[in-house]
Amino acid sequence: MTQATIVDVPEGTEAPPRRSGAVRYGRAVPFFVVPFGLLFVLFYLLPIGYAIVQSLYTVERTGTFGPAREVFGGLVQYGRVFQDGPFWSSIGRVLVFGVVQVPVMLGLALLLALLLDSGLVKGRRFFRLAFFVPYAIPGVIAAIMWGFLYSPNLSPLKPVTSAIDFLSADFVLWAIANVVTWVYVGYNMLIIYSSLLAIPAEVYEAARIDGAGPIRIAWSVKIPLVMPAIVLTTVFSIIGTLQLLAEPQVFRSFSSAVSSTYTPNLTVYSTSSVPNFNLAAAFSVVLALATFVLSFAFLRFTQRKGAR
Amino acid sequence: MSVLAPENTKGKVRESLFSRTGAMLIMAVGTVYFLTPIWWLFVGASKSSEEFTSTNPLWFADFDLFTNIGDLFAYRDGVFLRWMLNSVLYTGGAALLGTLIAAMCGYALAKYQFRGRELLFNVVLSGVLVPATALALPLFLIFSKVEMTNTFWSVFLPSLVNPFGVYLARIYATASVPDDLLEAARIDGSGEIRTFFKVSTRLMTPALVTIFLFHFVAVWNNFLLPLIMLSDERLFPVTLGLYSWNTQVNQIPELRGLVIIGALLSITPLVIAFLFLQRFWRNGLGAGAVK
Secondary structure (H helix, E strand, O other): OHHHHHHHOOOOOOOOOOOOOOOOOOOHHHHHHHHHHHHHHHHHHHHHHHHHHHHOEEEEEOOOOOOEEEEEOOOHHHHHHHHOHHHHHHHHHHHHHHHHHHHHHHHHHHHHHHHHHOOOOOOHHHHHHHHHHHHHOOHHHHHHHHHHHHOOOOOOOHHHHHHOOOOOOOOHHHHHHHHHHHHHHHHHHHHHHHHHHOOOHHHHHHHHHOOOOHHHHHHHHHHHHOHHHHHHHHHHHHHHHHOOOHHHHHHOOOOOOOOOOOOHHHHHHHHHOOOOHHHHHHHHHHHHHHHHHHHHHHHHHHHHHHHO | OOOOOOOOOHHHHHHHHHHHHHHHHHHHHHHHHHHHHHHHHHHHHOOOHHHHHHOOOOOOOOOOHHHHHHHHHHHHHHHHHHHHHHHHHHHHHHHHHHHHHHHHHHHHHHHOOOOOHHHHHHHHHHHHOOOHHHHHHHHHHHHHHOOOOOOHHHHHHHHOOOHHHHHHHHHHHHHHOOHHHHHHHHHOOOOHHHHHHHHHHHHOHHHHHHHHHHHHHHHHHOOHHHHHHOOOHHHOOHHHHHHHHHHOOOOOOOHHHHHHHHHHHHHHHHHHHHHHOHHHHHHHHHHHHOO
16 A cells, blocks of 8 residues: 555655645754754764765874874875775675575575465465564574584584585685575565565456466566565665675684685774774775665666666 | 465366475475574573583473573673663664654655755665665764763664664655645644644554664664674673674683573564564565665
8 A cells, every 4th residue: 555655656856835835834844854864964974974084094103113193195095995905805705695695595585475475375474474583683693593503513414514514615605695595585585575465466367367377477477566676675685795794703703714804894894903994994985885886786777677 | 365266177276286285395495494593592592511512403402491591691790681781772772762763854854845855865865875884983983083982872872873764754654644634733723743743653653663673673783883882891782792702602612502592582582573563574665665
């Protein structure tokens, strides 16, 4: 019901004035807007600005043991960022991770949502809840749990974990991917499932009269109609992947293969604990920009495809 | 909601039996995958540390859950309970207050024409795409300027801001609070602010629950902010506390049992709450997906 209403509201910048007068109720508006606005400026915009400013400075010492001074360095830190091998290999690592993990996770979520919606499954309510439960578990705790489950001598999967060392350098990235998948499949499934429920029954009626079977309906009717939900979950997943931190940070206690620069955010964290705040700020800025560009590019790409 | 038409031909019935079995099989595999780790955690938390390593990890031995909980609560003067309380304050407190603040802003964006409205909305919307982790380091630098790192407020205050909540609140207010009703309240002489609290928030209640849930999870999952800000373990949220124990398991083996019981206790209230509030998730997710 919400859906229909939202789509109908055209929010152009030049919206025709409704009958409520801007002047008459003017004083209520600051009351509603200022608390959020103030906090948003203080804890969102200011930090972003401050990170940019910090990234333009560099620490200089007079002599080896002289007092440290911050001096304006222009793009010196960014030069360092672009020459920083470990940082770029961490970006490469999360991109590989994302290219594999995001489609697997969303594919599973889509499959489960379609099955829940297909009418083939009894006990829908139970399954929906069961698949969603891991989402209540924060990344840190999920990573601790799976860390134990992977460990060769404690795991209930002993036959598997004694044959394959999931915590070795070759596998640990995918071991982490499994933790993220485990937590988020149910959540993404629920997003897709909600938008499946919003499709009016007449649409299927028409397809069935045309002789389409359940698989055909799923493929040619349902999936195109829930595309906006899939796009949304993909964007959120891309953002999440580039921000990976808690899970690899926890895995550092289980596996020596996870270095202090394993993901971009781990690099930011370990650079700031050196401490080299200026360089860490430059890492942060580059990472935030990369995230922004990637999710925007993806949105654009899907919109263009949709328009054709 | 039921999609399949009644089957009437024999072939169709057989085909449907086949696909029904296949579908249920996939669902069963999914259930095993999603629930086994939680079952394992529950079983593990009920064992003594010798039994934890020597007995079947997926089945009970002597049921020592309550002894273990007692040990956990007693460890280091009950620091675990303190972490749980901190988590309630950080996540529950910030989500409650943050929801109100976001709802007010989203409501104003939906229901009033004012200068800079679209600008404000667009800035807030791009805020949704700024990952929380990108803010943690500069927040730390700003808080250290005013010498407020390693305080409760250094984690609590930044956690109040949730641009996605504003976005959702605007959508919901547009959909669920009719302009005519506001007009009627005005004619009755009710002020705008009074109308918001007495009338509009009631109409928006399901939406507010959804916004609260999203906000809650965002704060609950934000690990980098407390990790960077806090050094005094008495200020830790439970996630950071368990993380810090987990890093010491190799030096202090007794911590392993405590980490497992602590993990179980920290997720139990949330799992229960999520199950009860699931319909609000679906409402919210449906709205969020339209854009």
